[in-house]
Every structure is written in structure tokens, then in C-alpha cells.
Amino acid sequence: MLKTKPDHQFTEVVGMPNFPEMEKKMLETWYSSGLVDKYLTRNNNSEKNFYFQDGPITANNPMGVHHAWGRSYKDLWQRYHNLKGYKQRFQNGFDCQGLWVEVEVEKELGFRSKKDIETYGVAKFVDQCKQRVLKFSAIQTEQSKRLGYFMNWDNSYFTMSDENNYTIWHFLQVCWKKGWIYKGHETVPWCPRCETAISQHEMLTEDYKESTHKSIYLELPIIGRDREFLLVWTTTPWTIPGNIAVAVSTELEYSLVQGEDENKFWVAKDRVNALFTGKLAVIKTVKGRELVGLKYTSPFDHLPAVKKVKDNTPADKFHLVIATDEKILPISTTEGTGLVHTAVSAGTEDFALGRKYGLPLIPLIADNADYLDGLGEFSGQNAKKHPEVILDYLSSQDKNGNDCVFLIENYTHRYPACWRCKTELVWKVADEWYISMDKIDPDDEKGRTLRQKMVDVAKKINWMPEFGLDRELDWLKNMHDWLISKKNRYWGLALPIWVCESCHEFEVIGSQEELEKRAVTGWSEFKGHSPHKPYIDEVKVKCKCGGVMSRIPDVGNPWLDAGIVTYSTLIDPQTKKVSYLTDKKYWKEWFPANFITESFPGQFKNWFYSLIAMSTVLEDTAPFQKVLGFASMLGEDGRAMHKSWGNSIEFNEAADKIGVDVMRWTFARHNPERNLLFGYKLTDEVRRQFHMTLWNSYKFFINYAILDHWEPSIETHKVPTTLDLWILHRLDQTVIETTRSLDHFRADGAAIAIESFVHDLSTWYIRRSRDRIGPNSPDGDDKAACYHTLRTIFDVLSRILAPINPFISDYIYQNITGE
Missing domain, CATH: 3.90.740.10 (Valyl/Leucyl/Isoleucyl-tRNA synthetase, editing domain)
Structure with missing residues (x-):
């Protein structure tokens, strides 16, 4: 017999549910009851880990529905592995630095050029950028909760953190010691409005x-x-x-x-x-x-x-x-x-x-x-x-x-x-800093270049779909050296490159401790501040020639920020320090990530590339084992979503109008290799065909059980009918297919299998069982068998639905079991 809370009474099910309101009430219950904390910690004693590395969302504006697609996938597979008993870290990430934030702050302040920033004051401008990140990270956190995304929201990582920035310093120093960092003088794509170079990675x-x-x-x-x-x-x-x-x-x-x-x-x-x-x-x-x-x-x-x-x-x-x-x-x-x-x-x-x-x-x-x-x-x-x-x-x-x-x-x-301000680019000659892709690694026994080593590492990763590897290799084959500097910008990683005013040689500082040890002036002005402009620029260090070295004024390419996270975010819970930079014990417990997922377009050049590059330099190994890529979200009209075109949809609007379960199901059932044309016509069809069919079937069972005064404790001694056995067999098949699909990171396979079962349940089983239950049908074992079959179905359905649709599944589960 399936577990049911003693003396539990079913609650009547209404005919036309208001899914958004139901979800909000369920969300309040989850957090007020402590259920989320129990979920996050339930497998802490497990001996098996599942390390999902979150690709940081840019904390710069409220979420759109396109953000919800990726975040639904992320939550889905964390929920699934939670059900399977894996210990997880549940760490969300926020991308904080770079032009995307700077440009928005400039708009807020009414600035037209970098001269306005310097008149306003670099320190004040940088603080405004930080405050914007904190504002929108809080907004995105609440939106993510509304999505049903269970994370340890008090432990999110921020790429503007000291831990992240100083780990990048370490990475850059390793590159420098290999002879890979150099200053280049060449023609680069350039934004005349932002007055900075646009790297190959940023030209999508x-x-x-x-x-x-x-x-x-x-x-x-x-x-x-x-x-x-x-x-x-x-x-x-x-x-x-x-x-x-x-x-x-x-x-x-x-x-x-x-x-x-x-x-x-x-x-x-x-x-x-x-x-x-x-x-x-x-x-x-x-x-x-x-x-x-x-x-x-x-x-x-x-x-x-x-x-x-x-x-x-x-x-x-x-x-x-x-x-x-x-x-x-x-x-x-x-x-x-x-x-x-x-x-x-x-x-x-x-x-x-x-x-x-x-x-x-x-x-x-x-x-x-x-x-x-x-x-x-x-x-x-x-x-x-x-x-x-x-x-x-x-x-x-x-x-x-x-x-x-x-x-x-x-x-x-x-x-x-x-990519940020939409101004047409020009090309101009500029002095920029690069990481060489084609110099031989002096420490590599095979005599490979960074490019060759990255190719070898990329081939060890499981790319889903498989063509992802071909795209990544194509990018690695054709890309220029990695442009890591951003001239004339302010809010970003302070590149740790110090140049001698006398001999003009340069060095890369690898840590805060090294900087303090070598500082000759400016440390007192910098102490207590994060490694950002303008305070970091006060620090001078001594050159080997006896001269004074000053930091270059440039900030870093923002993809350095996100590329280091499989190293910088693994903070030892005991020492509160970056494990990789200390004894590496905690880092080794979790690294490499088992799984990442992001939209494919652009990420071959950006996050996937920077993750692989930085891990190849530091450990010559893949930073993640599997990657699921998904295509782009377009409007229902087939065009890219833009506010000016009237086809973009904000997350809050969609959540209030259709509910997040409908959104999540729409994402899950879609083939991730194809662009998703998202809009309310599509979601209304999903809601009608799946959620209302499921709801009406559930309503049929619950309301008739209430009218019949049937309780799960009522025993039946009659052998289930052929119809009962058939639907239970279909249920078993659905569990197997759903599990197989989710094991292979194919949410669409799981969703379609569940849809098919719900269709058979409604169209075949319930339609042919209407005369078996209800107050007008005779009491007896046949009625009890039908009720037990339906009770089993909705118990199991609520469990296999949970990773994809957490709200409606928990709503059904609580009413079925009383738990």
C-alpha cells in the first residue's frame, strides 16, 4: 500500500485552476515550512556527488523568459539528482563586471562618454556599478525563486568578489610565467561610443x-x-x-x-x-x-x-x-x-x-x-x-x-x-594585452601550444548535442590570440600587470599577498578595498632593475571573470578560502563539474572557451564532464526578441499570466537543438493539451473519491482488471522512459513520455472507468481497485513530474498523501 498520512482527507479540486496563484501559495509554503532547506541538505551525508556548475547570470536587469529556459534546465537536473540521492552544492552565480553594467549605469546617470565618468569620479562610478549589481542580483534571486529554482541563495557567488578576481590573478601569472602574455599593437574592432576594443569573443x-x-x-x-x-x-x-x-x-x-x-x-x-x-x-x-x-x-x-x-x-x-x-x-x-x-x-x-x-x-x-x-x-x-x-x-x-x-x-x-551599446564598430590600431594561443608550453612534455592543448581537452568533454564539439573545435582552430584587456573602462577585473617606468619590462602579480609584499607605495590607500579601480592603481611595486612599476590602467575581458569559476567558487567551508589556492582538498572533492548547461549560440566563443582555456592552463584538464547546449529563444513571429519589436516577454509578466509550470513544461518538451518560438499562443496550447488534461484527470479521481467517501486505507481483495493492469504497465513504462531520458539529459524525451501517458490515462483509462466509481456505481472490490489504481498513478506521476513541474506535482502529491 502506498504511504498516506493517517486520517488524511482529500481536498476537493476546482474545475478551472488559477495556476499562477496556486504557485505563489505553494512557494510561500515551501519557504515558510523549511522545506527548501530540507531539500538542499537531505543528501549531505551521501557518498556520491553531483557538481553542477552554474554559468553566472548577468546581474544587470530583471529576467526575461529566455533566462527562464536555461534556469529551468538547471533546476530540473539538480532536482533529478537530488531525488537520486546525490550530494550537491546548489550554488547560483552572478556575473557582475564589464560593459553590460557600465553602459546601463551611464544611462541612469545621463552620461554620453567616458569623459562624463571621469568628471563624475571613477570611485563613485565604480560604486554605482556595484550597487546596480547588488540591486538586480536581489531581483533575479526573487524571480528565480518564483521559477521554483531551488538554490542556496545565501551562498551565491559574485564574479566581482575578491576570491574570483585574485584567482584570475593567479591564472594570469601562470600564463605570464609560461611566456604567453604579451602587449600587441594591431588593428582591433573598436566601439567609438564605449571607446574600447571589442574582442572576437564579444562579436556574436x-x-x-x-x-x-x-x-x-x-x-x-x-x-x-x-x-x-x-x-x-x-x-x-x-x-x-x-x-x-x-x-x-x-x-x-x-x-x-x-x-x-x-x-x-x-x-x-x-x-x-x-x-x-x-x-x-x-x-x-x-x-x-x-x-x-x-x-x-x-x-x-x-x-x-x-x-x-x-x-x-x-x-x-x-x-x-x-x-x-x-x-x-x-x-x-x-x-x-x-x-x-x-x-x-x-x-x-x-x-x-x-x-x-x-x-x-x-x-x-x-x-x-x-x-x-x-x-x-x-x-x-x-x-x-x-x-x-x-x-x-x-x-x-x-x-x-x-x-x-x-x-x-x-x-x-x-x-x-x-554587443552592449549597439553602436556600429570601427577598426583602429591599439595597444592591447593578449594571451598567445600558439607559443609552445615550456612545461608540456609533448611540446604543445595552448591551442593544441585546448583542442585535446575539448575532445574529452561529452558535448550534447554532439555537434557542439565540432563548433568548439572550429572556434579554437580559427580564433586569434585571446585579447584580455579593456582599454578606457572602469568596472572590471584590474589586470595585475605592472610595467616598469624605467626599463619598461612588465610583471604579473599573482595574489593579494604578493602585491602587499612587493608594494613600495600606495598599499595603505588600497588596503581594505576590493581589487578594482581606482584604489588598486595607487599601488606601485619595485622592479628587478630597481625602478618603480605601475599597474596598466586597463581592466580585463569579462570572460575571464566567468571562466575561472570552477576554481574560484569552491571555497573551503572550514578555512573560508579558495581551496584551489590553498591545499586543494575541498577543490579535489568536487572538481571537475559533472554538468553545465547554457545556450549554444555565442558560448563556444565565450563561457565554454574561457572555462576550457583557464582549466587547460592551470591543470591541463577539462573543467566539466558534460555540457548540454540549447538553441535560441525567438518570438512567436520567428524574430529575435526585442522590446522595440514588441515581441519580448519579461519573466514576471509570463509568470503572472500563465504560471511557471506551463513555462517550464514548454521548455522541457522542446528539442533543445532547435530554436524555440516562444509566446502565449504556444503556451496556451501546452496548458490546454497537457496541464488541463492532467488536472481534469486528477480532479476526476479526487472529487469522486470524496463523493464516495473512499480512503486509501480501504483494502481490496479483487484482482485488478485488465484495464487496471494495462494502465499500471503503461505507468511502469513511463517511469522507465522518463528515467532513461533524464539520465541522458533529454528533458524532451521525458516530457513527451509523460504527455503520452497522461493522454492514455484520460482518453482510454478514465473514459472506460467512469462507470466503475462514483456514488452511482456499486460499492465493491472493482470500485476499490479502480480507486487504488488511480491513487497509485497520481502518486507516481507527482514524483516523476517533480523535476520538470515542481508546483503542480507537489500540489497533487500533498493532496494524495497528506505529506
Whole structure:
């Protein structure tokens, strides 16, 4: 007989439940009764661990329904392993530092640029950022509780903590000792509004927006040839003053074409018909290699900054045709001219080609994208806000008889924007700090580079779905060195890089203790503060040469913050210190994480990458064993969710309107490999087909049992009918399938199996058992057998439902058992 509290009486079930209100009452009961604490500690004496590592949610705004998807998964598998008797840590994480917080605080304060921050005061601004994190972490905590997410909310980790920051210092010092940290001077994607570099990790597909810009087909006269031009095409006319070379493909065929006037143009043979209309003559066609070495002039050669570079550059390194490297800059014959304008200072591929050929660069723009001094009438004008200044100048030159413009037209393409403030990016030369991916690890017996070691580590992880490994390996294969610095920003990890003012060598400090020991000035000003700007910048240390070393002003890439958490968050409960940085005993008890889950898009570049990178450096091992990736949530209209489009849904709104169990079931039953089109039409269908079917079946049993005065203690001696045996067999099958699916981290398999059973219960079993129970049916063993069967079904159902739908399952369980 199933366990039931003595003298328990069923409570009547209403016909049209208000799920959101029921959930709120259940939530209050859970926390007031101490049930949550019992849940968190029930397996503390277990000898088996399940370590789920939470990927920190950015504590910057209230949750949306897209956050609820991932957090439902996280709670689901923690609940499931709790039921299976595993000891767990139940630690939530909050991501705290970086542009996402800074930009929102700037909006609150009405700031328009970093100058406003410095006028306001860096210390006050940093404190405002911290206060915003604390505010929204508290809001997200309450929202997560409303979701039914059981965690030890008093033990959440914050990536702004000393423990997290100093563990990253240790990691960076290990990289430095291996010779992997260096200062690079190269062209980087740059946000002119935030005035900082945007790393490869931060340039996500969704941050490329369809934009329309003016493109130009520019005529560059070849030196020593009468009215003969290179015809180049660019969609970024603002970069033309920085032109150094024109790239061609040595194996492509190029034609010299004359139109209706006397001008002759070199273009790719395959582009002739697309570019020229009317009468034309193809004078000759040659391979691109025959164009290499041709010299030309630019309409901006008169500018002082251009003249300065030209005067200090060998003739064979300035304004010439070069052979492209197809691995760096493959040349298209489907658009453009086949001749590529190359501005070494204003493009990633341009810079790489320039480095290969030893070409100079012409610095063009300041941090805010204003043209620099030395660029004549353009100096001080903003390259992105006023791109027309270049086109207007070229058009005026053209009208004055200086052939420049072949064609100006609108061009629509996908162009990157800052992931945080949505400003279109530019490319500029900057000094940034990197971790090398391709230097050999001096401590590795196999002589591998960090990139090679990370590939080996990634292959040891169980990726769900399997294509996740291919995507991660593709990213590892093609990514640049890891850009770890953020110039001109304030709220973030203080990079522990100190540079000598005398010999200019640099060192990486690995701990707070080391910094205190080596400090020569500024320690008293810093003591008692977290390792953040501005106080950390007061500390000077002594260099080996005898000089004084100062910290670089940069903060760190925020993915350092999240990537270290499998090391920094395992705090020894006895010493209250980061276990990995002390005796590692507690860390070894839990590491590596058994499981993580996050949305796949973007995380290959970001959290998965940084977790693997940092663990590879520190221990040459995987930081987690299994990862479940899920796709993106879109609106029901199939578009990305945006407030401005009217298709985004806040979590609180959805929780109050449909209830979280309906949300959680919608997430669970969905194939995680596919994008989820979320909206109220979908959830209403889920509610109608599953939750109302379940509820009406449950109502049928409870209310008839009350009318019949049936109690679970009533014995039956009649053998169950074939129908009873069939439904109980279906129940057993459902338990097996649900368990199998959840063991393999397939919530959709479990949900669909339960849905199928509830359909059979309602459509077949209950429909054919209506005459067996109720006050109008005869008392006896058959009635009792039916009631016992239904009682068994709802007891078991409430248990297998619990990881996915904790509210309705507990509501049913309490009424069934009285517990």
C-alpha cells in the first residue's frame, strides 16, 4: 500500500485552476515550512556527488523568459539528482563586471562618454556599478525563486568578489610565467561610443545587423601610365585616407577595360559585365600576378599624416599592388572589382596582410572615431557619424577634373555593432594585452601550444548535442590570440600587470599577498578595498632593475571573470578560502563539474572557451564532464526578441499570466537543438493539451473519491482488471522512459513520455472507468481497485513530474498523501 498520512482527507479540486496563484501559495509554503532547506541538505551525508556548475547570470536587469529556459534546465537536473540521492552544492552565480553594467549605469546617470565618468569620479562610478549589481542580483534571486529554482541563495557567488578576481590573478601569472602574455599593437574592432576594443569573443552573430552604407568604386591612377586606373571598391569610405596597398589574387584573371571615354580600368574579368554598360572594349586580360608591383597615387596623398608615412617608407612598401594571401583575405568575384583597398590601420585582414609584407600604417582615428591631427580638413570630424565628409571630398575632386569616383551607391550588408551599446564598430590600431594561443608550453612534455592543448581537452568533454564539439573545435582552430584587456573602462577585473617606468619590462602579480609584499607605495590607500579601480592603481611595486612599476590602467575581458569559476567558487567551508589556492582538498572533492548547461549560440566563443582555456592552463584538464547546449529563444513571429519589436516577454509578466509550470513544461518538451518560438499562443496550447488534461484527470479521481467517501486505507481483495493492469504497465513504462531520458539529459524525451501517458490515462483509462466509481456505481472490490489504481498513478506521476513541474506535482502529491 502506498504511504498516506493517517486520517488524511482529500481536498476537493476546482474545475478551472488559477495556476499562477496556486504557485505563489505553494512557494510561500515551501519557504515558510523549511522545506527548501530540507531539500538542499537531505543528501549531505551521501557518498556520491553531483557538481553542477552554474554559468553566472548577468546581474544587470530583471529576467526575461529566455533566462527562464536555461534556469529551468538547471533546476530540473539538480532536482533529478537530488531525488537520486546525490550530494550537491546548489550554488547560483552572478556575473557582475564589464560593459553590460557600465553602459546601463551611464544611462541612469545621463552620461554620453567616458569623459562624463571621469568628471563624475571613477570611485563613485565604480560604486554605482556595484550597487546596480547588488540591486538586480536581489531581483533575479526573487524571480528565480518564483521559477521554483531551488538554490542556496545565501551562498551565491559574485564574479566581482575578491576570491574570483585574485584567482584570475593567479591564472594570469601562470600564463605570464609560461611566456604567453604579451602587449600587441594591431588593428582591433573598436566601439567609438564605449571607446574600447571589442574582442572576437564579444562579436556574436546576433550583433551583426543589416545596415545600409554608402559604398564607393574608387579610381586610383597608375603611376607612369596614361589614364590607366586601378578600380577598387570599399564599403568603408572613411578608411580610404589610410590606404597603403591594393590587393589582387595572383590566379584570378583581370581585364583592362575602356568605356566610352579615354579612361581605362583594371577589374576582375568576371566582374566586367556587372560593372560596365554600353560600349566598352577589353584591351587585354592578364593574371593578377602581372599587376603585382604596380604603383599608384591616392587622392589623399597631400595630407600631412599620409606624407609623413610616405616619406619614411621605402618606395616598394607604399601605394602598390600586392598579392593577397587567400588564407587572410580571399578575393570575391561575386561583388566588388576583384581589387581590394587595403588600409593597414583600419581592418583585421588589412593589418594581417600589412604585417606579412612589412607595410606601414597610417593611424586614422582617435578612441571616439574622430579623425586624428594631420589629416587636414578631416581632423576632428567623426568618421562614423559623418562618413559623408570623405565622399563629399572625393566627389568635389572628381568635379574639378581629378578622376576619383567611378560610382557611389547604397550597399546593404550585415555589419557588426557593439554587443552592449549597439553602436556600429570601427577598426583602429591599439595597444592591447593578449594571451598567445600558439607559443609552445615550456612545461608540456609533448611540446604543445595552448591551442593544441585546448583542442585535446575539448575532445574529452561529452558535448550534447554532439555537434557542439565540432563548433568548439572550429572556434579554437580559427580564433586569434585571446585579447584580455579593456582599454578606457572602469568596472572590471584590474589586470595585475605592472610595467616598469624605467626599463619598461612588465610583471604579473599573482595574489593579494604578493602585491602587499612587493608594494613600495600606495598599499595603505588600497588596503581594505576590493581589487578594482581606482584604489588598486595607487599601488606601485619595485622592479628587478630597481625602478618603480605601475599597474596598466586597463581592466580585463569579462570572460575571464566567468571562466575561472570552477576554481574560484569552491571555497573551503572550514578555512573560508579558495581551496584551489590553498591545499586543494575541498577543490579535489568536487572538481571537475559533472554538468553545465547554457545556450549554444555565442558560448563556444565565450563561457565554454574561457572555462576550457583557464582549466587547460592551470591543470591541463577539462573543467566539466558534460555540457548540454540549447538553441535560441525567438518570438512567436520567428524574430529575435526585442522590446522595440514588441515581441519580448519579461519573466514576471509570463509568470503572472500563465504560471511557471506551463513555462517550464514548454521548455522541457522542446528539442533543445532547435530554436524555440516562444509566446502565449504556444503556451496556451501546452496548458490546454497537457496541464488541463492532467488536472481534469486528477480532479476526476479526487472529487469522486470524496463523493464516495473512499480512503486509501480501504483494502481490496479483487484482482485488478485488465484495464487496471494495462494502465499500471503503461505507468511502469513511463517511469522507465522518463528515467532513461533524464539520465541522458533529454528533458524532451521525458516530457513527451509523460504527455503520452497522461493522454492514455484520460482518453482510454478514465473514459472506460467512469462507470466503475462514483456514488452511482456499486460499492465493491472493482470500485476499490479502480480507486487504488488511480491513487497509485497520481502518486507516481507527482514524483516523476517533480523535476520538470515542481508546483503542480507537489500540489497533487500533498493532496494524495497528506505529506
